[in-house]
Amino acid sequence: xxxxxxxxxxxxxxxxRMIRRAILKAIAIPGYQVPFAxxxxxxPYGWGTGGVQVTxxxxxxxxxxxxxxxxSDDTTNAISIRKFxxxxxxxxxxxSTAEATVIQTRHRIPELPLxxxxxxxxxxxxxxxxxxxxxxxxxxxxxxxxxxYGLMHVKLYEDIARFxxxxxxxxxxxxxxxxxxxxxxxxxxxxxxxxDNCAALQLFGAGREKRIYAVPPYTSVVSLDFEDHPFSxxxxxxPCALCGAEDTYLDEIVTDDRGGRMFVxxxxxxxxxxxxxxxxxxQSAAPQKEAPRG
Amino acid sequence: xxxxxxVADNDRxxxxxxxxxxxxxxxxxxxxxxxxxxPGEVLAVVGESGSGKSTLLQLLxxxxxPTSGRVNYRMRDGVLRDLxxxxxxxxxxLFRTDWGYVHQDPxxxxxxxxxxxxxxxxxxxxVGWNHYGRIRHTATSWLERVEIDTARIDDTPRTYSGGMRQxxxxxxxxVTEPRLVFMDEPTGGLDVSVQARLLDLVRTLVAELGLAxxxxxxxxxxxxxxxxxxxxxxxxRVIETGLTDQVLDDPREPYTQLLVSSILxx
Amino acid sequence: MPAMIEITNAEKTFTMHxxxxxxxxxxxxxxxxxxxxxxxxxxxxxxxxKSSILKMIFxxxxxxxxxxxxxxxxxxxxxxxxxxxxxLGVRRSTIGYVSQFxxxxxxxxxxxxxxxxxxxxxxARETARGKAAQLLQRLNISERLWRLPPSTFSGGxxxxxxxxxxxxxxxxxxxxxxxxxxxxxxxRKIVVDLIAEKKRAGVAIVAIVHDDEVRxxxxxxxxDVTSFAAAA
Numbered sequence: 023x024x025x026x027x028x029x030x031x032x033x034x035x036x037x038x039r040m041i042r043r044a045i046l047k048a049i050a051i052p053g054y055q056v057p058f059a060x061x062x063x064x065x066p067y068g069w070g071t072g073g074v075q076v077t078x079x080x081x082x083x084x085x086x087x088x089x090x091x092x093x094s095d096d097t098t099n100a101i102s103i104r105k106f107x108x109x110x111x112x113x114x115x116x117x118s119t120a121e122a123t124v125i126q127t128r129h130r131i132p133e134l135p136l137x138x139x140x141x142x143x144x145x146x147x148x149x150x151x152x153x154x155x156x157x158x159x160x161x162x163x164x165x166x167x168x169x170x171y172g173l174m175h176v177k178l179y180e181d182i183a184r185f186x187x188x189x190x191x192x193x194x195x196x197x198x199x200x201x202x203x204x205x206x207x208x209x210x211x212x213x214x215x216x217x218d219n220c221a222a223l224q225l226f227g228a229g230r231e232k233r234i235y236a237v238p239p240y241t242s243v244v245s246l247d248f249e250d251h252p253f254s255x256x257x258x259x260x261p262c263a264l265c266g267a268e269d270t271y272l273d274e275i276v277t278d279d280r281g282g283r284m285f286v287x288x289x290x291x292x293x294x295x296x297x298x299x300x301x302x303x304x305q306s307a308a309p310q311k312e313a314p315r316g
Numbered sequence: 317x318x319x320x321x322x323v324a325d326n327d328r329x330x331x332x333x334x335x336x337x338x339x340x341x342x343x344x345x346x347x348x349x350x351x352x353x354x355p356g357e358v359l360a361v362v363g364e365s366g367s368g369k370s371t372l373l374q375l376l377x378x379x380x381x382p383t384s385g386r387v388n389y390r391m392r393d394g395v396l397r398d399l400x401x402x403x404x405x406x407x408x409x410l411f412r413t414d415w416g417y418v419h420q421d422p423x424x425x426x427x428x429x430x431x432x433x434x435x436x437x438x439x440x441x442x443v444g445w446n447h448y449g450r451i452r453h454t455a456t457s458w459l460e461r462v463e464i465d466t467a468r469i470d471d472t473p474r475t476y477s478g479g480m481r482q483x484x485x486x487x488x489x490x491v492t493e494p495r496l497v498f499m500d501e502p503t504g505g506l507d508v509s510v511q512a513r514l515l516d517l518v519r520t521l522v523a524e525l526g527l528a529x530x531x532x533x534x535x536x537x538x539x540x541x542x543x544x545x546x547x548x549x550x551x552x553r554v555i556e557t558g559l560t561d562q563v564l565d566d567p568r569e570p571y572t573q574l575l576v577s578s579i580l581x582x
Numbered sequence: 583m584p585a586m587i588e589i590t591n592a593e594k595t596f597t598m599h600x601x602x603x604x605x606x607x608x609x610x611x612x613x614x615x616x617x618x619x620x621x622x623x624x625x626x627x628x629x630x631x632k633s634s635i636l637k638m639i640f641x642x643x644x645x646x647x648x649x650x651x652x653x654x655x656x657x658x659x660x661x662x663x664x665x666x667x668x669x670l671g672v673r674r675s676t677i678g679y680v681s682q683f684x685x686x687x688x689x690x691x692x693x694x695x696x697x698x699x700x701x702x703x704x705x706a707r708e709t710a711r712g713k714a715a716q717l718l719q720r721l722n723i724s725e726r727l728w729r730l731p732p733s734t735f736s737g738g739x740x741x742x743x744x745x746x747x748x749x750x751x752x753x754x755x756x757x758x759x760x761x762x763x764x765x766x767x768x769x770r771k772i773v774v775d776l777i778a779e780k781k782r783a784g785v786a787i788v789a790i791v792h793d794d795e796v797r798x799x800x801x802x803x804x805x806d807v808t809s810f811a812a813a814a
Contacts, residue, residue, distance in 0.1 A: 168405045172442025176434045248448040354667045570599035
C-alpha cells in the first residue's frame with residue numbers, strides 16, 4: 023500500500039515556523055491570546071486540533087510524548103492522538119507523566135507535579151474568558167488591551183447573588199502575571215492552583231478559534247475571587263477507591279445498574295503509580311488492576 | 317441648587333467648550349458652540365429635532381471627534397485637559413468614574429441580562445472593588461436612593477418597567493460619584509407621572525451631590541425644572557443662552573420666543 | 583449705612599418678534615440707590631414697570647443698557663455684565679426675591695420649599711427645616727399643611743409660604759413684589775413686623791406695595807417709577 027509520506031509531525035516547516043512565532047509571542051506576553059493561522063488537521067474541530075498543532079510544532083525527534091484526555095491516557099481521543107504522532111513523527115510515546123517531555127492534555131492537569139524541561143499543551147475550545155458576557159470580539163480585545171476586567175467580577179458577583187457562592191467549577195478564570203485574565207481551558211477549578219508557579223512551560227492551543235496563549239515557567243497564576251469569597255478548590259469527601267489518595271481529582275464510575283458507584287483518581291497514571299507503590303483504597307482489586315473505566 | 321464645593325472650586329470651570337463644530341461632508345450638524353460650565357451647574361440644551369443637540373452632547377462627552385474646536389475638562393487632579401489629548405484608556409476611565417451618561421433608552425445604558433445589583437456594582441468592580449459584601453451593600457443603598465424596591469436587587473432589568481430601568485440607569489451612573497453627568501432626553505418615552513417622579517429624583521440627587529449636568533431635552537418644562545442655565549439650539553447653532561428663568565421669562569430671539577409661546581399652559 | 587444697590591441708567595425694551603417685531607419699551611434711565619437697612623418703595627400706576635425693575639435687579643429680566651451695581655460679598659458687581667454663574671452666586675447668598683405669585687417646583691412639600699434657600703447655602707436639611715417650621719408658624723401656616731405641596735393652598739396661604747421662603751435666609755438684599763397683596767389685616771401686620779426686623783438687621787429692601795398703610799409703615803423712601811417710563 024502506498025502510504026503518503028508526511029513531514030515530521032505532519033505540519034510543513036513553514037507552518038511550524040508561523041506557529042513557533044506565535045508561541046514565542048505568547049510566552050513573551052503571558053496570558054495574552056495570540057491569533058495564528060490555524061491549519062486544517064486530519065481530525066474535526068472539537069477534537070483538539072489546536073493542541074495538536076502546538077504539539078506538532080514543538081516536537082523534536084528526541085521528545086517523549088504523552089497524551090491524556092480527562093486525566094486518562096486510554097480514552098479514544100488520547101489513544102488516537104498518541105498514534106497520530108507515533109505515525110507522523112515517530113517519537114517515543116508513554117503513558118507515564120514523569121517520563122514525558124511533552125504532555126498534551128484535554129481538560130486536566132496531571133496530579134504529579136511537573137518538572138523543568140517539560141511542556142504541558144492544553145486543548146482549548148473557547149479561549150476568550152469574557153466571551154459569554156461580551157459577545158463582541160472588538161470589545162473584548164479592547165478590554166484586554168486596557169485591562170478592563172470589571173465585567174469578569176460581574177460574572178462572579180452574579181454567581182454569588184444567585185447561588186450563594188461562586189459556582190464556576192471548570193474553566194475558572196485566572197489572572198496571569200498580574201496582567202491578563204485567561205481562560206485555563208475547561209480544566210476543573212481543582213487544578214487551578216497547579217498552574218501557579220509551575221516549573222513546566224504551559225501552552226494553550228485553540229484550533230477552531232485560532233488562538234495560542236502561554237504561561238511561562240514560574241509565572242504567577244491567580245484565580246479571580248472576592249476578598250470575602252476567596253477561591254477554594256473543590257474538596258472531595260472520600261479518598262480514591264483504588265489507591266486511597268486524598269488530594270486528587272476523582273472521577274465517578276458507575277459500577278452496576280443498581281446505583282452502585284465508586285470514585286477513583288481521574289489521573290490514571292498517577293493512580294497506577296500509587297498502587298504500584300503499595301497504596302490501596304477501599305475497593306482495590308487484586309494486585310493486577312485495570313479496573314473498568316467509564 | 318446646593319453647592320457643597322469650596323469657593324475655590326467654584327471659580328474654576330469644570331468644562332469649557334470652544335468653537336465646537338461637527339460636519340458630515342456638507343451637512344453641518346453643529347457649529348460655533350462655546351460655553352463654560354462650572355461645578356454644580358445644570359445646563360439644559362434645548363431644541364427641536366435636528367437642532368444638533370444630541371450631536372453636541374456626543375462631542376462634549378468625547379464620543380464624537382469634533383471637526384473643529386475643543387472641549388477642555390478639569391480632571392480630578394485640578395488640571396484642565398483637552399479631551400482630544402486623552403488616550404483611549406484615559407477617556408474610558410473618565411467615562412466610567414468622573415462622568416455619567418444617561419441614555420434616553422435605558423436598555424442602552426444597562427446590561428439587560430445581568431442583575432440590578434451587578435449593574436450598579438459593575439463600575440465599582442471596574443475600579444478595583446474586590447469585596448462582595450461591600451459592593452452589594454453599596455448597590456443596595458443606591459437602589460434605595462433611586463426608589464427601587466431593594467428586594468429586586470437580584471432581578472435583571474428585563475423584568476423592570478421603563479421608569480424603573482431609567483432609575484436603575486441613573487444609579488449605575490452615580491455610584492462612582494461623578495462630577496459631571498450627561499443626560500440625553502432622560503424622560504423621553506416615559507409616562508407623564510413616571511416622568512414627574514424621575515425629574516424629582518434627578519433634581520434631588522443633583523442638589524444633594526452637587527453634580528454638574530448637561531441635559532439635552534426638547535421639553536422646556538424639563539429645562540425649567542432641572543437646569544440653572546439653558547442653551548437654545550436650532551439647525552446646529554446656539555440661538556440664545558442664559559439663565560433658565562431669563563431665557564424662559566424674557567426670551568429675546570425670535571426662535572426662543574416661538575418655543576416659549578408654544579408651551580401648552582398648565 | 584453703606585449702599586447695597588446702585589442702579590445707573592438701566593433700560594429695557596421688549597421686542598415681540600412673533601408680533602411683527604413690535605417694540606415695547608418698559609423703562610429707561612432708571613437710576614436710584616438703596617442702602618443697608620433702608621426700604622425703598624417703588625410707586626407708580628399699574629404697568630409702569632415696577633415689577634420689571636425688581637426683576638432686572640434679580641437678574642430675571644436682562645437689561646439692554648445701563649448698570650445695576652450690587653454689593654456682593656464685599657465687592658461691587660455689575661449684574662448687567664455678569665456671567666451666569668456669578669448671578670447664580672448672587673441669588674444664593676445676596677439677593678432674596680419674593681415674587682408676586684408663588685412659583686414653586688411641583689410636588690415638593692411646603693416645609694422643603696421654605697427650607698430650600700438655606701439648604702442651598704450648605705445648611706443641614708434638618709436644621710433648615712427647623713427654621714422653616716418656626717417661620718411658617720409665625721406666619722400662621724398650620725402644621726398639618728407643612729407636608730403638602732403649596733399648589734392647592736389659597737392665594738393668601740401661598741403668599742405667606744412665598745414670604746417665608748424669601749425671608750428665611752440672611753440675604754443682605756430683599757426684593758418684595760406686593761408682599762401683602764392677598765393677606766388679611768392680622769397677617770399683614772406680621773409681615774410688616776418681619777420687614778421691620780430685617781431693616782434693623784441691616785437688610786436693604788426694595789418693595790412694591792399698593793396698600794398705602796403698609797407703604798407708610800415700611801418705606802423710608804419712595805421712588806416714583808413714572809419718571810422712568812420709556813416713551814411708547
